[in-house]
Amino acid sequence: MSDVVIFGILWIVFSVLGELGAKAWVDSAPQGSGPYFGVASNVGLVGVHAFDFLVWVALPIFVFVALMIVFSMVRFHVRKDSPATGDAPAQFRNNKAFVGIWVVASILINVLIWLHPNASGLETVFAAQAPQNNPNALVVDVTARQWEWIFSYPQYHITQSLNAAGQDVLYLPVNRPVKFVLRSYDPFHAYDYQIAVIHGFWIPAFGIKLDVVPGETRQLYLTPTKLTSTEQNPMTRVQCSEVCGPGHPYMEANVHVVTAAQFAAWVKGQQAAGN
Amino acid sequence: MAQRQAQVPSPPELRAKARRPMVPVFRAVLWATIGFVVINAMAAWLDPSPNSPYLPAVGAVAGWFGGLIGWLLGIGGYEHVIRPMFGHPAPVSHSTGWRQYFDFSTNHKVIGTQYLIFSTATFFWAGLIAMAMRFQLMSWRPTIFQYPQNYLNAVGIHGTLMMFTVATVAMIGGLGNYMVPLMIGARETVFPKASGLSIWLVPIGVMTVTMSPLLGNWTTGWRGYEPLAASDGNGMLFYYLGVFALTTSSLIVSLNLTTTIIFKRTKGMTWNRLPIFVWGILTVSLLNIIWLPEIQAAFIISLLDKLIPFNFFNALGQPLGYAELFWLFGHPEVYIVVVPALAMWNELLPVFTRKSLFARPMAVLGLVFVMMLSGMVWAHHMFTNMRFSEMLPFSFFTEMISIPTGFAYLAAIGTLWKSRLRLTTPALLVLMSMFNFLIGGLTGLFLADVPANLQLHDTFFVVGHFHYTIIGGMVFSWMAAMYYWLPKFTGRTYSEFWGKLGAIWVFITFNLTFSNFFILGLRGMNRWVSSYPHYLMSENFWTSIYAFLLGAGFLLNLVHILWAWNAGPKVKENPWEAKTLEWHTSSPPPAKNFDVLPEVVGSFYVYGDQVPEPVAAASQIGGRAPSV
CATH class of the missing domain: 1.20.210.10 (Cytochrome c oxidase-like, subunit I domain)
Structure with a gap:
């Protein structure tokens, strides 16, 4: 059998095996969110589906090149004591078909993955950010300072939501759109314009992050889709993702995604506590 | 450069004494320290502050540039760059062996x-x-x-x-x-x-x-x-x-x-x-x-x-x-x-x-x-x-x-x-x-x-x-x-x-x-x-x-x-049988790389039993003289 045929068969076999393994990985969490170890928001789902699609595309490419390296080491390897000395008998410096297919295929693959999942996914993300697609959104003002997350709920007159231990905490009702209004400044030292730095607002389980930039107000709409909490899944936490000074590792806050009834009860408690 | 030095002959032992006051790296460290301290002191004097530490921010930056200049002059910039600008002959480096790696x-x-x-x-x-x-x-x-x-x-x-x-x-x-x-x-x-x-x-x-x-x-x-x-x-x-x-x-x-x-x-x-x-x-x-x-x-x-x-x-x-x-x-x-x-x-x-x-x-x-x-x-x-x-x-x-x-x-x-x-x-x-x-x-x-x-x-x-x-x-x-x-x-x-x-x-x-x-x-x-x-x-x-x-x-x-x-064990010239020019001189290469400059007549990347050498043999180019 010629080398091309052997290589082709091996490529297909290993690619199929690889794709089966990839499928097991993708399906290891609901809605194909295996690579993200589960996703609990609508926009996070867009990201993980893009990730999944790229796994399908990248795997045969990986197998092709990696197999070519191993195949050459096994098939074209000449031992030191081999009688085959001197230059290789097959000498070719070009192969128009191979080069042509390579160039066309690499352009097509790159354009394809730019269109989908990138551009198509972005359209979904952009649409999810439109106010008219988020009726009755819960507004949460998020203030990042060195080094604390402060959450306010203006619709419910909660200035700074705290748990029983006095720590900042984020409560969200499930399946209701949330509008995060993100700002970076220090409300306790508002006179000092130099201490505001860039932070990153990230809840790993929600599958999305956005930087919080001093002097700018940014908005992020998303809808939590699962009942969860930091205690149940440590990926459900607010974590600063952009380095912001010595306190950066500790700049996190607990998150609770609860039912509408539980949320209403929590709001009452916060109001009663005068937060 | 070599020609100019030849015009200024001097007994080797005198030259060695006059031109090597200190190992270059040590001299460079000394000059850099002096440069840093002097410029930092000047900055502290020009920009005094009763509460500033010994090394204020401005002094550290200015002193750093002083240190940098001292370092570069001390390592050889003085003899090799500054003095030749004023018409002095550029010195020959005396270091050989491992010492040359710690010299200009x-x-x-x-x-x-x-x-x-x-x-x-x-x-x-x-x-x-x-x-x-x-x-x-x-x-x-x-x-x-x-x-x-x-x-x-x-x-x-x-x-x-x-x-x-x-x-x-x-x-x-x-x-x-x-x-x-x-x-x-x-x-x-x-x-x-x-x-x-x-x-x-x-x-x-x-x-x-x-x-x-x-x-x-x-x-x-x-x-x-x-x-x-x-x-x-x-x-x-x-x-x-x-x-x-x-x-x-x-x-x-x-x-x-x-x-x-x-x-x-x-x-x-x-x-x-x-x-x-x-x-x-x-x-x-x-x-x-x-x-x-x-x-x-x-x-x-x-x-x-x-x-x-x-x-x-x-x-x-x-x-x-x-x-x-x-x-x-x-x-x-x-x-x-x-x-x-x-x-x-x-x-x-x-x-x-x-x-x-x-x-x-x-x-x-x-x-x-x-x-x-x-x-x-x-x-x-x-x-x-x-x-x-x-x-x-x-x-x-x-x-x-x-x-x-x-x-x-x-x-x-x-x-x-x-x-x-x-x-x-x-x-x-x-x-x-x-x-x-x-x-x-x-x-x-x-x-x-x-x-x-x-x-x-x-x-x-x-x-x-x-x-x-x-x-x-x-x-x-x-x-x-x-x-x-x-x-x-x-x-x-x-x-x-x-x-x-x-x-x-x-x-x-x-x-x-x-x-x-x-x-x-x-x-x-x-x-x-x-x-x-x-x-x-x-x-x-x-x-x-x-x-x-x-x-x-x-x-x-x-x-x-x-x-x-x-x-490591000694090895023959060009052990890989590579074609590029660096293998057409001795190993390690001499100071001026090639006794006779090679002439390229073909591609380095074409292999095969019938392919001629990409570099013309020295005899064919008739020994072009080194043009320094």
Whole structure:
């Protein structure tokens, strides 16, 4: 059998095996969110589906090149004591078909993955950010300072939501759109314009992050889709993702995604506590 | 130069006494100290403040420049640059043997070796810092770094040194300086004095960055993000100054090598015959010449912003302005790292496969197109803070740059096919580099995809990705080049057994270490943290164990190469039967490289039993006299 045929068969076999393994990985969490170890928001789902699609595309490419390296080491390897000395008998410096297919295929693959999942996914993300697609959104003002997350709920007159231990905490009702209004400044030292730095607002389980930039107000709409909490899944936490000074590792806050009834009860408690 | 010295004869013993007052490095340290103390004192006198410490911010910056000038004059700039300007003859360097590597030199091979020495030493120094970081990350709570700012300092020093002293220097300042003149058939470079001084900017830069915490902790990591940098400790100042010294060194290397490649090619060395590695050095040199002044300007603005302050980059100014300026340089930077590595693959593969380089024009065009596209992708480091309208064009160009990068694979794969592959240590390391960089490149697809990037950005997934490209791509190729050219450097060779063992060891431990980074990132491990949630501890613990084994593997390769350099078995000239010009002179090469300048008559990359030699025999060119 010629080398091309052997290589082709091996490529297909290993690619199929690889794709089966990839499928097991993708399906290891609901809605194909295996690579993200589960996703609990609508926009996070867009990201993980893009990730999944790229796994399908990248795997045969990986197998092709990696197999070519191993195949050459096994098939074209000449031992030191081999009688085959001197230059290789097959000498070719070009192969128009191979080069042509390579160039066309690499352009097509790159354009394809730019269109989908990138551009198509972005359209979904952009649409999810439109106010008219988020009726009755819960507004949460998020203030990042060195080094604390402060959450306010203006619709419910909660200035700074705290748990029983006095720590900042984020409560969200499930399946209701949330509008995060993100700002970076220090409300306790508002006179000092130099201490505001860039932070990153990230809840790993929600599958999305956005930087919080001093002097700018940014908005992020998303809808939590699962009942969860930091205690149940440590990926459900607010974590600063952009380095912001010595306190950066500790700049996190607990998150609770609860039912509408539980949320209403929590709001009452916060109001009663005068937060 | 040699002719002018011949006109001023003097007894050797007198000359030695008059011109060698002190070992150059010691004199340079002394003069640098004097320069620093004097200028710092002047700054303190001109700008007094009853509450200022002995070393105020302005004094540290001004004193640093005094120290820099003292250092460069002391190392040899005084005799070799300043005095000749006033008509004095340039002195001959007296140092021989190992001493010449601690002296000013105009010999490109000595300079190249000096760059390799400093890059290697810094690689292990910054690697040791990485080991300390990995030790800290074995536990979810502070152990050896009691305060996060100490850990973040370590992160910044590790990244800065690895980037500006190793990744962008070892293959350009080191191998480029040593090999490019040999490979194009030149006896010297165009700017030997500038080149001789440029290497001595490296130890200054390394020392400055290393000692920066003495001025105050800085926590930004190697990117120096504003506005955090402006409110961080004064160590930030030494970050800017250290990087300024290191980038100036690289800039001089690039100016020198570009000019040398344009003007010093031997007869018959047309652009179409230029070796692939030289093409790689030429393209990265152009990248350096375009982008290093840009980042230096950005750093000068940031330095002044910190000293004065101007409020350029805080809430009153434009906080993202610095990030734009940084990545405008920062993304071409990664191609400065990897283009010499891609070129190295296709330089070595024809030699070890005994087969003509496949699709050579594509391999060269790939390097050139990577260079041209690299300035159009920077904002993909900023998907989490850019406008929606910018996301589509930047993700587009980012995806597109994988096409010319792929041409390096196209040429390599075509060359491997139906070849006679001799699996020596350098060949093995090239194949490993191709495998590692493949993973680095394919994980780049995920990061270039904006919806996925919004989750992966600023996590260990990114850290894994760029270590796969830099260590996996560049460091493995660098090691391949060191084993390949060892017989050229020394006339000695290495042990195949220890070479292969070292290669396999670092390959396995590297992949164990950094594949875990991808999973850690996906599980929610963010960057720049010395403490993290407890659920990530077990995986971090094992990643650290693999990282320690990786460090030991690099040490094994270092010991082996040093042993081979000094005591390895003698080897015949051109043991690989390579065709390029550096193998057409003795090993190690004589001071002026070639007794008779070779003439190129064919391609270096065409193999086959009937193919004539690409270099005309010395008898055929009738002994052209050395034109110094």
